[in-house]
Amino acid sequence: MAAIELxxxxxxYGDGEPAVNNVSLDIADGEFMILVGPSGCGKSTLLRMIVGLEDITEGEIRIGGVRVNExxxxxxxxxxxxxxxxLYPHLTVFENIAFPLRLAKRPDHEVTERxxxxxEMLELKELLRRKPSQLxxxxxxxxxxxxxxxxxxQAFLFDEPLSNLDAKLRGQMRTEISRLQRxxxxxxxxxxxDQTEAMTLGDRVAVLRKGTLQQCATPRELYENPVNLFVAGFIGAPPMNLLPARVSGGQVELPFCTVPVPQGVDxxxxxxxxLIAGLRPGHFEDAEYVEAGKLELGQTFEATVDVTEWLGNEQFAYVPYESPPEIRAQVEALAQELDMEAAHPQLxxxxxxxxxxxxxxRARFWVDVRRMHLFDPRTGANLALSSAAVS
Incomplete structure (x- = not known):
């Protein structure tokens, strides 16, 4: 085992544009680190540089404190x-697993034992004589x-290992990988x-965008305190609601109600x-199911429901609203970058x-306004977390 430092x-590459751009990351000894992001963000390239399958243009990688660039x-x-x-199709399961030990010229008794x-650990003992085509x-x-x-x-590197499996098997394999790593x-x-894999497996998650590290934090921190609009839009399923928000007289005017400016924003x-307000679907509730003592901690409003989805253990309502062209264009561009279908504005x-x-x-809803984020449309920064004042 060893720590990894980027x-x-x-x-x-040849065109001069950075596929990975000035990424610094400390991965602790024994940590489960997830690299996540949309297609083309540089996550696989970064992994291949760690293992040595890609040369490093600039910077340094250390494994166990030792520089490994060369x-x-x-x-x-x-x-x-x-x-x-x-896998090697002509070799049995036993020989496929044993291959690295054969290359290292380990004695037969050690190979068999290991x-x-x-x-046994992976529940493969009954399959050791089979070929990969039989699995x-x-x-x-x-x-x-x-x-x-x-x-x-010293470390395990996984490059999208579950993407060829069906949804049910992916869930099973996620559990097995997590248990095995622990x-x-x-x-x-x-x-x-897959953000579900990222949020359920990782001790920490590093979110990449166009080769640049956006935020590295625990799954809970990413979900509750995204540093910018990109992370807010990427993390969460269903995705965070990104709404037009006009500030006037210390109040934030949303499409469906007016709420106070959130804590941390001047x-x-x-x-x-x-601005752009961020509120997750789970921050809303049917007002009829909110306890009386909780109602006053948020804001109630009425809206007409367009579509409902009942999934047994959860249910969603979709409420359309009007959005200014500049905000709508930015949200649609973000959806396109995140490989999501850009729909008409809906809560x-x-x-x-x-x-x-x-x-x-026409129904009455409740929203937990304490959980609202405000983002700068120009920079994407979360204004409650940004150290720089926004003019």
Whole structure:
């Protein structure tokens, strides 16, 4: 096991544009670090630089305190699990797992002992004589993980290992990977574009955008305190509601109600500004299901519901609203960057599954205004967290 340090790491290709731009990141010994972001953000490139499959243009990478920039991949003692499993079709499960030990010329008795130990850990003992073509997708991925574990590597690197699996199997494999990492305590760097994997697996999550690190924090911190509009829009499912917000007289005028300027934002510095307010669907409720003592902590309002979705354990209501062209254009551009479909402006409200609100109904809702964020449309910065005053 070893800590991994990325110090001002840059990767440029032939066109000169940085695929990874001045990324600095400290990954603690034994930590499970997630690299997440939309397609093309540089997360896989960063992982490949750590393992040595990509050269570093600028900066430095240290593993266990040792500079590895000039080291070949085989000298870094890292184990990588790929998206496509990368198993040898002509070898049995046993020999696929044993392959790194064979390369290291380990004695047969040690190979057998270690492969059987790993196979038992991954519930593969009954499959050791099979070939990869006789395995399911989840079994193949466990074999690939076994080949990585058997090496006693300093760190595990996962490059979108679950993206070829169906949704149910992905959930099962997430649990297995999490349990295994906690058991082994090995430093792990895991690349994914799936925020569910990011939020459920990682000790910390590093969010990348166009090669630049936006925020690195625990999943809860990312969800509750995104540093900018990009992180706010990327983290959360359903996504955060991004609403036009006009500040006037110390109040924030939203499409459906007027609320106080949130704590941490100086009302004088945003007076008269058109901003973007962020409120998650879970910060709303059907007012009929809010306790009396809680009502006064937020704001109630009425709105007409366009569509409802009942999913058994959760329910959502969709309320359309009007948005100024400049705010709508920015939100649509963000949705496009995040590979989401840009729909017409609508408020997403999370309801109690027992709520009986119907489509087309004028209903009374409650919003927890204490949880609202305000973002600068020009810079995207979260004004409550920004150290610089916004004029």
């Amino acid at each position: 110090i001002n790491v840059v990767k440029r 080291m070949a991949p085989r000298e870094r003692n890292l184990a990588m699990v790929f998206q496509n499993y990368a 492969v059987e130990h790993v196979a 399911s997708g989840g079994q193949r991925q466990r074999v690939a993980m076994g080949r990585a574990i058997v090496r006693d590597a 058991r082994l305590g090995t430093t792990t760097v895991y690349v994914t574009h 009302p004088d510095e945003v007076e008269g500004r058109l 997403i409200i999370s309801l109690d599954p027992a709520s009986r609100i119907q489509e087309g109904q």
